[in-house]
Amino acid sequence: MSVAGAGTAELTPEQLAEVRRLQGLYPDKRAALLPVLQLAQDACGYISLETEAYVARLFDLSPAHVHEVVTFYTLFFREPKGRHVISVCHNLTCHLLGAEDAIAHLKARLGVEVGGTTKDGRVTLLSVECLCACEMAPMMQVDDRYEGPLTPETIDRILEGLQ
Amino acid sequence: MRERLLTGNFHLPQSHTLRVYRETGGYAGLEKAFALPPAAITEEVKKSNLRGLGGAGFPTGIKWGFIPKGHQGPIYLVINADEGEPGTFKDRYLLEKDPHSLIEGMIISAYAIGAHVAFIYVRGEYVRPWRILRQAVEEAYAAGFLGRNILGSGFDLDVVIHRGAGAYICGEETGLISSLEGKKGWPKLKPPFPAVRGAFGAPTIVNNVETICHVPHIMRRGAEWFAGLGTNTQGGTRMYSVSGHVVRPGVYELPVSVTLRTLIYEHAGGLPNGRGLKAVVPGGSSAAILRAGEIDVTMDVDGLKNAGTMAGSAGVIVMDDTVSIPEALMVVARFYAHESCGQCTPCRESTGWIFKMAKRIVEGKGRKEDLDTILDVARRGAGTTICAFYDGAVGPYISYIEKFREEFEALIPRA
Ligand SMILES: Cc1cc2nc3c(=O)[nH]c(=O)nc-3n(C[C@H](O)[C@H](O)[C@H](O)COP(=O)(O)O)c2cc1C
Numbered sequence: 001m002s003v004a005g006a007g008t009a010e011l012t013p014e015q016l017a018e019v020r021r022l023q024g025l026y027p028d029k030r031a032a033l034l035p036v037l038q039l040a041q042d043a044c045g046y047i048s049l050e051t052e053a054y055v056a057r058l059f060d061l062s063p064a065h066v067h068e069v070v071t072f073y074t075l076f077f078r079e080p081k082g083r084h085v086i087s088v089c090h091n092l093t094c095h096l097l098g099a100e101d102a103i104a105h106l107k108a109r110l111g112v113e114v115g116g117t118t119k120d121g122r123v124t125l126l127s128v129e130c131l132c133a134c135e136m137a138p139m140m141q142v143d144d145r146y147e148g149p150l151t152p153e154t155i156d157r158i159l160e161g162l163q
Numbered sequence: 164m165r166e167r168l169l170t171g172n173f174h175l176p177q178s179h180t181l182r183v184y185r186e187t188g189g190y191a192g193l194e195k196a197f198a199l200p201p202a203a204i205t206e207e208v209k210k211s212n213l214r215g216l217g218g219a220g221f222p223t224g225i226k227w228g229f230i231p232k233g234h235q236g237p238i239y240l241v242i243n244a245d246e247g248e249p250g251t252f253k254d255r256y257l258l259e260k261d262p263h264s265l266i267e268g269m270i271i272s273a274y275a276i277g278a279h280v281a282f283i284y285v286r287g288e289y290v291r292p293w294r295i296l297r298q299a300v301e302e303a304y305a306a307g308f309l310g311r312n313i314l315g316s317g318f319d320l321d322v323v324i325h326r327g328a329g330a331y332i333c334g335e336e337t338g339l340i341s342s343l344e345g346k347k348g349w350p351k352l353k354p355p356f357p358a359v360r361g362a363f364g365a366p367t368i369v370n371n372v373e374t375i376c377h378v379p380h381i382m383r384r385g386a387e388w389f390a391g392l393g394t395n396t397q398g399g400t401r402m403y404s405v406s407g408h409v410v411r412p413g414v415y416e417l418p419v420s421v422t423l424r425t426l427i428y429e430h431a432g433g434l435p436n437g438r439g440l441k442a443v444v445p446g447g448s449s450a451a452i453l454r455a456g457e458i459d460v461t462m463d464v465d466g467l468k469n470a471g472t473m474a475g476s477a478g479v480i481v482m483d484d485t486v487s488i489p490e491a492l493m494v495v496a497r498f499y500a501h502e503s504c505g506q507c508t509p510c511r512e513s514t515g516w517i518f519k520m521a522k523r524i525v526e527g528k529g530r531k532e533d534l535d536t537i538l539d540v541a542r543r544g545a546g547t548t549i550c551a552f553y554d555g556a557v558g559p560y561i562s563y564i565e566k567f568r569e570e571f572e573a574l575i576p577r578a
Pocket residue numbers: 214215216217218219220221223243244245246247248331332333334335336337369370371372374375550551552555
């Protein structure tokens with residue numbers, strides 16, 4: 001991506017080589033659409049309509065098809081997100097063990113509603129369906145990591161570590 | 164002695180490495196398998212009574228037998244590591260702690276069905292499991308367990324790890340195939356079953372991670388031994404994910420003949436804080452709920468089916484006597500409303516509508532007719548959709564209300 005976070009897509013030659021490698025892994029190159037969208041998002045921070053159109057060209061697909069795919073999955077972001085993403089599980093086991101309290105604590109500490117991003121762009125707060133780590137309920141995903149069981153203290157400690 | 168096949172190495176440091184896996188007998192099943200013709204392996208798996216552990220409980224060897232005989236052209240093996248059923252976390256443990264047992268199982272299974280490419284579909288949120296698995300696959304390639312002419316057998320297998328992007332429906336096997344093909348994860352009508360026409364139009368076997376992790380053990384120690392661990396209709400052990408109000412939440416590998424009571428009270432340590440048991444969901448959120456008095460059931464596929472619920476993914480969610488069942492239903496209904504893929508009208512409309520009704524009941528704004536409306540809407544839609552997602556939602560809708568109706572009624576204002 002030329003400018004990180006700019007939302008306009010233009011992959012570097014190395015990234016384009018990776019796109020071709022991914023496309024070559026499957027009997028039909030279109031199967032690489034999810035991994036390539038992931039790559040584009042990692043490069044750019046989120047997937048704008050321009051990125052969708054750019055990726056569509058890489059696959060000889062219509063932008064409408066790519067849009068349909070991007071909007072189907074929860075891990076594709078269509079707007080800039082914070083430097084860190086916190087996704088709190090609100091499904092059954094986490095609910096039984098206090099997910100609502102954890103979410104309330106995070107909202108208060110971060111000063112945002114669920115779905116919002118802190119003004120300094122540090123954290124986006126989401127609540128999500130089961131992350132399949134119910135043994136550590138209540139739990140959340142912080143970027144790549146799973147964290148739990150959550151208490152006000154563990155949440156505060158985790159937040160301190162996020163720059 | 165308690166047999167631990169799948170979890171036997173979990174306590175070892177570095178259990179995810181090829182070195183530890185080999186030191187504990189790993190890849191011995193593969194050598195045995197290569198000495199047999201492929202069809203003999205499918206026969207062994209049939210004899211073992213191994214049943215799919217992803218949710219549907221279908222006999223694995225029988226499924227493999229559905230690949231059209233004499234098929235020309237590619238055949239694919241797809242591993243379902245999209246673990247998403249609320250209350251379930253066993254596949255995550257297998258991917259992180261024993262990825263080579265999955266790889267060995269995949270090689271044997273691919274050899275049995277004649278596949279030379281296998282895909283592992285890992286849910287997108289599973290970053291750490293994916294990294295560990297990717298490293299294990301690289302190790303296996305470097306050691307000659309994957310790639311061309313594996314162990315001099317003349318058999319070739321390539322493995323591609325494919326990451327999902329967040330959608331529960333992609334755990335449903337035909338939704339998974341759509342997603343693997345680069346589309347939104349819309350399920351497809353069956354027939355044709357994937358074994359006849361699956362990924363990229365080719366015969367495809369989709370199996371759960373845990374199912375395939377059992378295959379090396381069946382090869383190493385024999386189908387009869389495996390069958391003997393279980394009941395007459397289901398062989399082996401399985402990994403129960405236990406969570407909620409228990410002292411020791413976690414994964415427990417036990418023979419499928421274990422009772423729900425033993426699982427909760429002996430293995431998971433019972434309920435904390437001296438609380439009583441109110442209800443249990445025995446097989447992931449799509450399974451019908453059981454009352455405290457209904458837990459003397461065996462945890463095999465048929466035992467739970469006879470008890471009016473299902474083994475599903477073996478995710479056991481325990482609720483103590485402080486839990487509000489209407490609130491639990493609201494949470495579960497929110498999940499199904501959010502995850503409905505929108506393809507079939509009954510599912511798309513009913514999941515949203517039922518969530519709305521459950522929510523207003525919890526908020527004290529329920530209407531007298533809401534409970535019967537939920538039951539009616541649930542029953543009418545069951546069995547009318549392309550995939551089993553909606554049937555899975557109907558399990559909790561009906562059972563929570565039928566078994567705890569007074570609790571719902573107490574929340575509904577009398578006009
Ligand atoms: C809505 C829905 C979600 C499912 N999610 C999963 C899943 O996360 N993992 C899984 O292995 N099977 C899941 N299944 C079951 C698969 O469709 C399929 O039966 C299974 O992967 C086959 O493997 P098995 O025979 O080894 O169990 C799901 C089914 C439905 C209807």
